[in-house]
Amino acid sequence: MSVVCRWSVGGLSVGAESVVGMTRNDKEPGSAVSVRGLVKHYGETKALDGVDLEVREGTVMGVLGPNGAGKTTLVRILSTLLAPTAGHATVAGYDVVREPRQLRRVIGLTGQYASVDEKLPGWENLYMIGRLLDLPRKEARARADELLERFSLTEAARRPAATYSGGMRRRLDLAASMIGRPSVLFLDEPTTGLDPRTRNEVWEEVRRLVGDGVTVLLTTQYMEEAEQLASELTVVDRGQVIASGRIEQLKAKVGGRTLRIRPADPLRLRPLAEALDALGITGLATTAVDSERGSLLVPVLSDEQLTAVVGAVTAHGITLSAISTELPSLDEVFLSLTGHRASAPQDAPAADAHEEAVAV
Amino acid sequence: MSAATTATTTTAAVTAVTDVRADGHIPLRSHLRHTGALIRRNLLWIRQDPESMFDAVLFPVVFTLLFVYVFGGSIGQSLGGGQEAYVQYIVPGLMAMMGMNMAQGVGTGFNQDFNTGVMDRFRSLPIGRGSVLFAKISVEMMRMLIATAILMIVGVLVGFDITDWPGLLAAVGLSAVFGSALMWVFLTLGVVMKNAQSVQAMGFLVLMPLQFGSSIFAPPQSMPGWLRTFTEYNPLSALADAARGLMVGGPVAHDLWMTLAWSVGITAVMAPVAIHKFRTKT
Numbered sequence: 297m298s299v300v301c302r303w304s305v306g307g308l309s310v311g312a313e314s315v316v317g318m319t320r321n322d323k324e325p326g327s328a329v330s331v332r333g334l335v336k337h338y339g340e341t342k343a344l345d346g347v348d349l350e351v352r353e354g355t356v357m358g359v360l361g362p363n364g365a366g367k368t369t370l371v372r373i374l375s376t377l378l379a380p381t382a383g384h385a386t387v388a389g390y391d392v393v394r395e396p397r398q399l400r401r402v403i404g405l406t407g408q409y410a411s412v413d414e415k416l417p418g419w420e421n422l423y424m425i426g427r428l429l430d431l432p433r434k435e436a437r438a439r440a441d442e443l444l445e446r447f448s449l450t451e452a453a454r455r456p457a458a459t460y461s462g463g464m465r466r467r468l469d470l471a472a473s474m475i476g477r478p479s480v481l482f483l484d485e486p487t488t489g490l491d492p493r494t495r496n497e498v499w500e501e502v503r504r505l506v507g508d509g510v511t512v513l514l515t516t517q518y519m520e521e522a523e524q525l526a527s528e529l530t531v532v533d534r535g536q537v538i539a540s541g542r543i544e545q546l547k548a549k550v551g552g553r554t555l556r557i558r559p560a561d562p563l564r565l566r567p568l569a570e571a572l573d574a575l576g577i578t579g580l581a582t583t584a585v586d587s588e589r590g591s592l593l594v595p596v597l598s599d600e601q602l603t604a605v606v607g608a609v610t611a612h613g614i615t616l617s618a619i620s621t622e623l624p625s626l627d628e629v630f631l632s633l634t635g636h637r638a639s640a641p642q643d644a645p646a647a648d649a650h651e652e653a654v655a656v
Numbered sequence: 657m658s659a660a661t662t663a664t665t666t667t668a669a670v671t672a673v674t675d676v677r678a679d680g681h682i683p684l685r686s687h688l689r690h691t692g693a694l695i696r697r698n699l700l701w702i703r704q705d706p707e708s709m710f711d712a713v714l715f716p717v718v719f720t721l722l723f724v725y726v727f728g729g730s731i732g733q734s735l736g737g738g739q740e741a742y743v744q745y746i747v748p749g750l751m752a753m754m755g756m757n758m759a760q761g762v763g764t765g766f767n768q769d770f771n772t773g774v775m776d777r778f779r780s781l782p783i784g785r786g787s788v789l790f791a792k793i794s795v796e797m798m799r800m801l802i803a804t805a806i807l808m809i810v811g812v813l814v815g816f817d818i819t820d821w822p823g824l825l826a827a828v829g830l831s832a833v834f835g836s837a838l839m840w841v842f843l844t845l846g847v848v849m850k851n852a853q854s855v856q857a858m859g860f861l862v863l864m865p866l867q868f869g870s871s872i873f874a875p876p877q878s879m880p881g882w883l884r885t886f887t888e889y890n891p892l893s894a895l896a897d898a899a900r901g902l903m904v905g906g907p908v909a910h911d912l913w914m915t916l917a918w919s920v921g922i923t924a925v926m927a928p929v930a931i932h933k934f935r936t937k938t
Contacts, residue, residue, distance in 0.1 A: 375780045397680030400782040411773035415701050427693035428781050430686055456704055472777065 327386075328353045328480050328511035329374065334383035336369050336535075343369040345535035346383070351528070353479075356502075356512040358526030358543070360519065360629070366535040367515035368408060371484045374513065375405045387480050401429075404473030404481040404510075408488055412468050414458040418449050421457060421472060429476040443471040447501065463494030470501055481505060483514040487521060499524055519629055523547075531633060539633045546629075547597075555605055558591040558618040568592055571612055572605060584631060591618070595632060682784050690783045694791030698765070702795075712799045715757065716807035719750055723873060724814050731874050740815055747811040748899040749872035751804065751827055752892065755835020756867075758800040760859045762792050763842025764852045770937065771851060785934070793839070797832065804828055823902040830902070830915060834895050837919035840926035847933040872896040891918035 331349035335342070344366045351357040361367050372378040374387055376396040385392045390399035405411075412421045419440050426436030444450045447467040452460060457468055466486065473481060483502065487495040502525055506512055516522050522529050523543060530540040539546060559565055569583050569592055584593045596602045602621070609616065702708055723746050724739060732742035769775045769788070778788055808818070818824060842859060849855045867873075869883060870892035876884045887893045894914035901908035 377776055377779055395680060397682065397782050400780055403780065405777070405780045407773055407776055411777040413697065413774050414772065415704050416697060417700075420697070420700055424693050424697050425777075425781070427696075428690050428778070428783050430689060476781075 326353055327351065328355075328388060329357070329513055330386045331370075331374070332384045334370070334373065334385055335381045336366075336373060336378065337381045342535045344373070344380070344383075347532070347535070347537055349530055349537070349540070351480075351511060351513055353511050354506075354509050355528060356506055356514060356526045358522035358529045359513065359515040359532060360517070360522050360529055361515070361532035362517060362630075364534075365532045367532060368484055369535075370532075371405070371482045371513070371515060375403055375482050376400060401476065402479050404476065404478035406466075406469045406473045406481070406483050406486055408485040412457045412465060412472055415456055417454050417456055418444060418460070418468050418471075419453040421468060422475060425472050425475045431475075439475055443474060447471045461494075462490055463497055466490065466494070466498055467501060470498070470505075474505065478510065480511045480513070483512060485515055485517065488517070495521075531629065533630065538630075553596055553602075553621045555594040555596050555602060556586075556591050556618070556620050556622055557594065557605075557609065557616060558589070560615040560617040562590045564614050565590060565592060568609070568612065568614055572608060593631075596621075680782075682782070687784055687787055690787035691790045691794070694787055695794050698791055698795035709799070709802075711757070712803040713806060716750060716803050717810050720747065720807065720810045720814060723750075727874070734878060735875065743811065743815045744817065744904050745875070745900070746873065747807065747816045748827060748903045749896045750807055751903065752831050752834075752872060752896040752899040753867065754800050754804050754807070754828075755831035755833070755895075756838055756863055757803065758793075758796040758832070758835045759838035759842045760856065760863075761796040761799060762789075762839050763844075763846035763859065764855045765792050765796070766843060766846035767849060767852045767855045770847065775937075789843075793836070800832065800835070801828070804831075817904070820903060820905065823905075827899040827902040830895065830898055830912070834891070834915055834919050837922040837926075840923055840930045843930040844926060844933055847930065847937050866890060866892050870896060891915065891922075894918065 327350055329349065329351035331347055334344050334347040334349075336344040347366070347370060349357070349359075349370075359367050359370065369378065373380050373392060374385060376392055376399055379393060387399050388402045390396075390402070392399060412418075413424070416424065422440035422443055423436050426439050427433070431439060441450075444453050447470065449464060449468060449471065452464060457465060460468065470483075470486075486502065487498050490498065499521070502512065502514070506525075512525070514522075514525060526543060528541065529543050529546050531538050531546070557568070559568055565585060565587065569585055572583050572592075572594060583595075586593055594605055596605060606619070724743055728739040728742040728746070731745070732738040732740070735741040735745055766775075766789075769778075775788075779785070808816075808824075812818065841862075842855065845855050845858055849858065870876075870887050870890045872892060876887040876893070879887065891914070894911045895918075898908060898911035898915050900906060901911060
């Protein structure tokens with residue numbers, strides 16, 4: 297099992313790996329999910345306020361946004377659990393409102409909170425879903441065995457799911473979503489609440505599913521997760537899409553990495569920012585000042601840019617107390633894209649900000 | 657390994673789901689299959705957690721013994737006999753209560769499904785939502801029949817005379833019919849309430865006064881006027897009296913019709929409410 301190094305921040309290799317699924321067959325790569333002007337209101341609250349989205353067949357679309365951005369509402373509408381207030385959405389060509397039954401035959405859904413029956417053993421969960429999908433008994437049995445094997449749950453097959461660990465439960469949930477061999481899979485924050493090791497396991501499974509040609513729409517709060525799994529990204533905030541495109545394009549916008557520079561003298565912060573902006577390093581995105589932490593955030597796209605920035609700091613004779621590169625956190629992505637922070641405070645930013653020491 | 661799974665996935669993707677119809681219609685055979693799979697699920701719950709059968713087993717034992725031996729003597733006198741007379745009175749009354757327990761079980765079970773996210777899974781599958789309901793009803797019905805059998809055994813042990821077998825079956829059926837009507841009330845509670853405990857507590861609050869303010873446990877003749885009026889209009893009185901008439905003889909027609917009328921009335925009002933709540937639950 298090849299574990300992709302999570303710490304190799306900023307690398308584009310992962311994005312390239314995810315794209316493999318696109319070339320799975322000779323079929324014209326059409327739209328697996330198509331969303332136009334989708335609106336969902338709860339009274340005064342606008343959970344979705346005119347969302348457009350397009351997921352091509354065989355690709356992974358990451359929907360990135362903070363809590364309350366409308367991600368779950370979107371997934372619930374696309375999986376027919378919720379009726380939209382206005383707008384139009386199709387999944388695998390089926391309209392979510394007019395053809396819910398046909399649509400349900402071709403999708404898989406793994407919710408934020410594992411929705412397996414905890415009182416039933418793992419095998420019984422899968423067998424039941426097989427029967428609910430009209431598989432003949434024999435086939436439902438075989439499919440349950442096969443998926444338990446595939447998700448490394450064979451040994452726990454006869455134990456109630458309530459005794460499973462968080463990661464096992466999430467894997468069982470994924471297996472349950474795969475019984476009907478869906479062509480479109482919705483993953484609503486598949487790794488929220490999991491420890492890093494378990495998170496890697498789930499990522500590994502998702503990659504394998506994508507390798508099989510399944511189209512995935514994944515919601516997440518973590519830039520890192522989106523980068524690991526998705527080839528395209530839609531950033532949502534307060535029910536609206538604020539940016540979308542191929543992950544490389546967005547990274548070019550927000551900067552692949554962020555160089556965090558803290559001058560020893562906080563008063564030098566602004567002059568340093570101005571100096572860097574005035575310097576005109578080719579293609580360098582605009583710097584931002586994080587006065588709370590007394591540091592400067594410089595989005596850098598290449599090693600050359602990074603070196604140039606460090607060189608400029610030295611040339612100005614500014615003493616630094618700290619320097620590091622970070623993968624942009626959700627907050628920073630938002631800051632770069634919209635100029636304001638994500639609307640809901642993030643309680644777990646640490647997961648996105650694995651600092652990487654840089655030799656100066 | 658991954659190569660093998662890839663191959664099977666792509667070829668089987670089209671044929672995996674058999675009974676697909678272009679218009680999304682679910683054939684009867686599929687409905688039955690789904691209901692069967694869900695019944696199996698509910699039965700597995702019992703196997704996993706046998707204690708959940710305790711209420712079905714213990715309720716008839718405890719209630720029969722309690723009422724017959726604690727109140728039997730004194731209430732029996734007002735019936736013009738003694739404890740033996742009360743046995744003939746209380747057993748059909750308890751019989752009438754079985755359907756209500758069933759209704760409560762359906763409501764609580766639904767509530768659990770909603771709270772654990774299992775219902776989301778079901779709703780995202782191409783199955784009729786009725787299957788989930790029918791499966792739950794079937795299992796609760798089965799629980800009710802077990803409880804009824806135990807009640808009859810305990811009843812006979814404490815001296816109940818089964819004189820009229822067809823009448824007994826009719827009384828079981830009537831209790832089930834009334835229970836099915838009440839079920840809509842509990843389904844609504846199950847969908848609306850936050851957790852299973854609240855559903856049970858609420859059910860208890862509603863049913864307790866109705867049960868004791870009826871002719872189930874004691875003849876209303878000795879009750880104060882206002883309460884007697886209440887018991888007269890209480891559907892549970894009609895149900896208990898109908899069960900009594902069917903099981904031990906006596907006038908049946910009026911109470912039978914009253915019970916059926918109440919069942920139809922409750923269903924007519926509550927079924928649309930429950931279905932609406934169920935549909936719009938997010």
